[in-house]
Amino acid sequence: MDPNVVFLNSFLDVSEETFEKLVRISTFKKLEKGFNIAKSGEVPSKIYMLVSGMVRAYLSSETGKEFNKNFFMPFSFVGSLTALIKNRPSKLTYETLTACKVYEVSFEEITRLCKEDIHISNLYSKVLEHVFIKYEERQLEFISMDATERYLRLRKRISGIDDLIPQYHIASYLSITPVQLSRIRKKIDKN
Template sequence: MDPNVIFLNSFLDVSEETFNKLASISTFKKIEKGVQIDRPGEIPSKIYMLVSGIIRAYLSSETGKEFNKNFFMPFSFVGSLTALIKKAPSKLTYETLTACKVYEVNFEEITKLCSEDIHISNLYSKVLERIFIRYEERQLEFISMDATERYLKLRKKISRVDDLIPQYHIASYLSITPVQLSRIRKKIDGN
């Protein structure tokens, strides 16, 4: 079975007709490493289904310091959802950390389909629920776990994270310095 269908079925059973409607408004794209797919200050219009690679979402301070908000792994939906819904400028940058393969969808087209097709509307609702649950889990990590526990959880979530994502990005995601991350890694790995 098509892995894209399997992914969508993890939210809700998707008929072939529904899948074909979604496919008709999607464009498959290969994106090189280091490409910003959404930038702060711009009003985004696309949402992406990531099928391979890693994308990060980050906030830049006025001094240029970057704060990683999230890492996206296959299969997930990626995009500045708040900005898309509000039709307002994004506050975040979305950047590929590796070469990626995505399905790009115009957000207005998906919301139009939602108003026309209850199955797509139900799928959209389930996707939003999953995004909210992940957001809340991330917030709970910050108030209930120390940096070592957050790092261990990240290593479970992203196998080979240390090989795939630069240390300074991981440290930013964990809200610690690269030096602190180095100490945590040394303690865990016994090196």
């Protein structure tokens, strides 16, 4: 079975007809490492289904310091959802950390289809629920786990992350310094 269908079916059973409607409004793209799919200060219009590679969402301070909010791995939906929904400039930048394969979809087309097709509307609703649950899980990690526990959970969620992206990105995501991350790694290696 098509892995894209399997992914969509993880939210809701998607009929062949519904899948075909989604395919018609999607464009398959190969993106190079370092490509910005949404930029801070710009109003986005697209959402992406990531099928290979890794993407980060980050916030830049006025001094240029970057704070990683999230990492996206296949299969997931990527885009500045708040900016898309509100039709306002994104506060975050979404950047490919590796070469990626994505399906690009116009957010306007998705919302139009939601008004026309209850199955697509239900799928959209389930995807939003999933995004909210992931957001809440991340918030709970910060208030209930120390940095070592958060790092171990990240390594479990993204196998081989230490080899995929630079240490400073991982440290930023964990809200610690690269030096603290290095100490955590040494401590884990000793055990």
